[in-house]
Amino acid sequence: MTDRDRGRPRNPTIIDVAHRAGVSKSVVSRVISGRGSVGEETRQRVLRAAAELGYVVNAVARAMVAHRTYTVGAFVRDAATPFYGHLLTAMQERAAFHGYRVVTATGSGRFEVSDEYRALETLAMLRVEALIVCSGMLPSEQILPFAARLPTVVAGRPETHPNITSVYCDEAEGGAGVADHVLELGHREIAVVTVPMSSSVTMGPRTAAMAGRLRKRGARVLEIPGARGESAGAWATEVLRHPGITAVMAPSDRHAIALLEQLRLRGVAVPGQLSVTGYDAIGDLTTPLIGLTGWRQPIDLIGSRTVDAVVQLLDGEQPPDHHQALPGTLVVGTTAASPTADDID
Amino acid sequence: MTDRDRGRPRNPTIIDVAHRAGVSKSVVSRVISGRGSVGEETRQRVLRAAAELGYVVNAVARAMVAHRTYTVGAFVRDAATPFYGHLLTAMQERAAFHGYRVVTATGSGRFEVSDEYRALETLAMLRVEALIVCSGMLPSEQILPFAARLPTVVAGRPETHPNITSVYCDEAEGGAGVADHVLELGHREIAVVTVPMSSSVTMGPRTAAMAGRLRKRGARVLEIPGARGESAGAWATEVLRHPGITAVMAPSDRHAIALLEQLRLRGVAVPGQLSVTGYDAIGDLTTPLIGLTGWRQPIDLIGSRTVDAVVQLLDGEQPPDHHQALPGTLVVGTTAASPTADDID
DNA sequence: TCGCTTAAGTGGAACGTTCCCAATCACGAG
DNA sequence: CTCGTGATTGGGAACGTTCCACTTAAGCGA
Numbered sequence: 001m002t003d004r005d006r007g008r009p010r011n012p013t014i015i016d017v018a019h020r021a022g023v024s025k026s027v028v029s030r031v032i033s034g035r036g037s038v039g040e041e042t043r044q045r046v047l048r049a050a051a052e053l054g055y056v057v058n059a060v061a062r063a064m065v066a067h068r069t070y071t072v073g074a075f076v077r078d079a080a081t082p083f084y085g086h087l088l089t090a091m092q093e094r095a096a097f098h099g100y101r102v103v104t105a106t107g108s109g110r111f112e113v114s115d116e117y118r119a120l121e122t123l124a125m126l127r128v129e130a131l132i133v134c135s136g137m138l139p140s141e142q143i144l145p146f147a148a149r150l151p152t153v154v155a156g157r158p159e160t161h162p163n164i165t166s167v168y169c170d171e172a173e174g175g176a177g178v179a180d181h182v183l184e185l186g187h188r189e190i191a192v193v194t195v196p197m198s199s200s201v202t203m204g205p206r207t208a209a210m211a212g213r214l215r216k217r218g219a220r221v222l223e224i225p226g227a228r229g230e231s232a233g234a235w236a237t238e239v240l241r242h243p244g245i246t247a248v249m250a251p252s253d254r255h256a257i258a259l260l261e262q263l264r265l266r267g268v269a270v271p272g273q274l275s276v277t278g279y280d281a282i283g284d285l286t287t288p289l290i291g292l293t294g295w296r297q298p299i300d301l302i303g304s305r306t307v308d309a310v311v312q313l314l315d316g317e318q319p320p321d322h323h324q325a326l327p328g329t330l331v332v333g334t335t336a337a338s339p340t341a342d343d344i345d
Numbered sequence: 346m347t348d349r350d351r352g353r354p355r356n357p358t359i360i361d362v363a364h365r366a367g368v369s370k371s372v373v374s375r376v377i378s379g380r381g382s383v384g385e386e387t388r389q390r391v392l393r394a395a396a397e398l399g400y401v402v403n404a405v406a407r408a409m410v411a412h413r414t415y416t417v418g419a420f421v422r423d424a425a426t427p428f429y430g431h432l433l434t435a436m437q438e439r440a441a442f443h444g445y446r447v448v449t450a451t452g453s454g455r456f457e458v459s460d461e462y463r464a465l466e467t468l469a470m471l472r473v474e475a476l477i478v479c480s481g482m483l484p485s486e487q488i489l490p491f492a493a494r495l496p497t498v499v500a501g502r503p504e505t506h507p508n509i510t511s512v513y514c515d516e517a518e519g520g521a522g523v524a525d526h527v528l529e530l531g532h533r534e535i536a537v538v539t540v541p542m543s544s545s546v547t548m549g550p551r552t553a554a555m556a557g558r559l560r561k562r563g564a565r566v567l568e569i570p571g572a573r574g575e576s577a578g579a580w581a582t583e584v585l586r587h588p589g590i591t592a593v594m595a596p597s598d599r600h601a602i603a604l605l606e607q608l609r610l611r612g613v614a615v616p617g618q619l620s621v622t623g624y625d626a627i628g629d630l631t632t633p634l635i636g637l638t639g640w641r642q643p644i645d646l647i648g649s650r651t652v653d654a655v656v657q658l659l660d661g662e663q664p665p666d667h668h669q670a671l672p673g674t675l676v677v678g679t680t681a682a683s684p685t686a687d688d689i690d
Numbered sequence: 691t692c693g694c695t696t697a698a699g700t701g702g703a704a705c706g707t708t709c710c711c712a713a714t715c716a717c718g719a720g
Numbered sequence: 721c722t723c724g725t726g727a728t729t730g731g732g733a734a735c736g737t738t739c740c741a742c743t744t745a746a747g748c749g750a
């Protein structure tokens with residue numbers, strides 16, 4: 001009883017309900033939890049007493065004795081991102097379906113490894129029954145000590161460690177898919193804004209796949225390194241230095257949008273003079289107003305499959321496939337067109 | 346010990362740590378919680394034992410005895426919305442600053458009142474110490490029974506009930522602010538896509554303020570009712586039936602975007618032939634590519650003020666202002682211009 | 691009527707902490 | 721030498737629930 005409770009009425013317990021109903025706490029427990037047999041008349045009396053007192057089960061006490069919290073912990077780097085926002089919502093919904101809650105912990109804004117570790121530790125303190133990691137950055141070694149104790153699933157990126165299941169959208173397939181589309185439009189000299197493999201577990205392979213497929217099918221590729229402190233202006237300048245280039249592939253919608261802005265500033269017509277592709281197809285960017293061409297990841301599916309895998313692990317059944325690579329789809333917008341349309345624009 | 350635990354190692358407890366360190370559980374408790382005095386040498390021994398065993402505090406047991414969970418429950422209708430996504434993140438960050446966690450419950454997608462009630466009940470079961478309601482729809486009467494037991498703050502909309510504190514961005518000020526901007530651009534005949542007061546606690550007063558200010562300053566106003574199943578095509582048609590109209594004010598960015606798409610389909614130049622304003626200025630819609638003119642709510646501030654109010658209530662200090670109306674800002678984009686610019690476009 | 695079976699209800703232990711109180715110890719003052 | 725004092729330490733109760741082992745009552749066939 002700390003001073004925080006002062007003035008606030010204490011929550012009624014099953015013992016209060018038992019007194020009011022004139023039975024023992026055991027009976028109340030059985031009525032509330034629905035386990036064990038109780039006479040119908042008594043049952044009604046207990047329910048009435050509970051309602052009169054405004055009794056609400058104490059999940060904390062229940063979790064304590066049952067050794068179960070029915071809670072899954074989700075770590076997300078940045079929940080404000082549309083991608084992760086959607087993913088979280090999808091996971092929450094699917095978890096509710098299975099009778100679980102999702103409690104999220106975030107990396108606290110800053111990009112410190114210690115923060116992320118503390119976030120995971122907080123989840124462990126809360127005795128979540130499993131862990132979902134949604135982050136393109138947190139390295140496997142950081143996750144492993146927790147994965148040893150808790151069923152752990154990584155969502156949104158492939159994970160190579162055998163102890164950790166992952167559910168994601170195949171980056172190689174997506175990158176190649178967009179590349180194929182660009183090639184089929186007729187482009188032969190194409191810039192790819194790349195991200196180093198080491199900086200992002202998802203975007204690295206993605207741009208590698210783009211460039212790889214383009215080269216494999218005979219196109220000329222200009223790789224423009226898009227560093228962390230990404231300056232779209234520099235990319236635009238670099239692209240425009242090569243007049244033969246008719247299309248630019250960006251590693252994400254966000255990159256693509258920044259690039260489109262720079263191109264507009266420079267008076268470059270899109271897709272008239274230059275085609276631009278993105279990657280993610282989320283939020284309002286796919287609206288016809290921008291109409292970004294790119295790849296769409298099945299976020300809802302990633303979310304529900306992730307939770308399904310978690311539940312499978314919890315139920316101790318046959319563990320799910322280690323790597324679930326889900327198929328994405330090409331979104332054809334209006335920012336990429338055939339290069340022969342030059343004069344039409 | 347349920348079958349869910351099978352095979353999984355039990356978490357070590359302070360008693361395990363005590364055995365290993367050769368002390369009593371009380372000493373371990375004091376070391377872990379930092380309360381009470383412990384000899385330095387003993388302290389080190391306990392810490393070492395804890396580290397060796399991989400001990401992690403059990404927040405469940407701690408909450409049980411302390412009657413405190415350091416958890417605030419947030420109810421959000423739809424966390425996937427950029428507005429609520431941002432708000433949640435802001436609240437989470439501020440709560441962490443105060444030493445609290447935020448656990449969210451959502452309306453489970455469907456629009457059933459019973460779902461929302463169940464969501465709030467789930468939070469009550471978890472013994473959250475306070476409630477934050479983020480929803481433009483949940484009526485006060487639904488919230489009251491919980492507010493009677495739990496400090497409750499409504500975020501993002503004004504709340505008239507004396508028991509409930511609310512933090513929001515003043516809709517009247519915002520609506521009028523955008524209206525002023527449109528007037529100052531020189532428009533005199535303006536359409537407002539309205540939302541009935543009853544359907545949305547936020548958008549109703551917002552559009553009312555827009556129309557009100559416009560009329561007050563002598564403009565002619567055409568109100569176009571934007572029903573639930575909003576069809577932007579109909580609004581566009583309606584606006585175009587009145588050739589004198591030079592600007593359309595939408596109740597939200599989402600509405601504005603839909604309208605812009607329809608206008609583009611009909612070949613109407615924006616802002617050349619028609620100016621369009623939105624409201625929210627969130628996410629990627631403010632990018633120069635769309636450049637929606639509208640009103641920006643200080644989401645981060647709403648989030649942090651909300652949490653601050655919650656903490657004040659929890660600390661039993663002077664309760665915060667009942668209604669905190671925070672100021673928004675006008676965002677001048679490229680979708681609204683002076684009507685005289687007609688021939689220039 | 692007696693014993694057996696089954697349903698209904700009771701009380702206590704356990705879960706892992708924190709907190710309170712008592713016990714121990716060292717040490718300096720009287 | 722004894723006693724008080726302050727710093728450590730240990731033991732037990734309590735938190736609110738579930739579960740288990742028991743008791744009690746009732747029903748029923750022989």
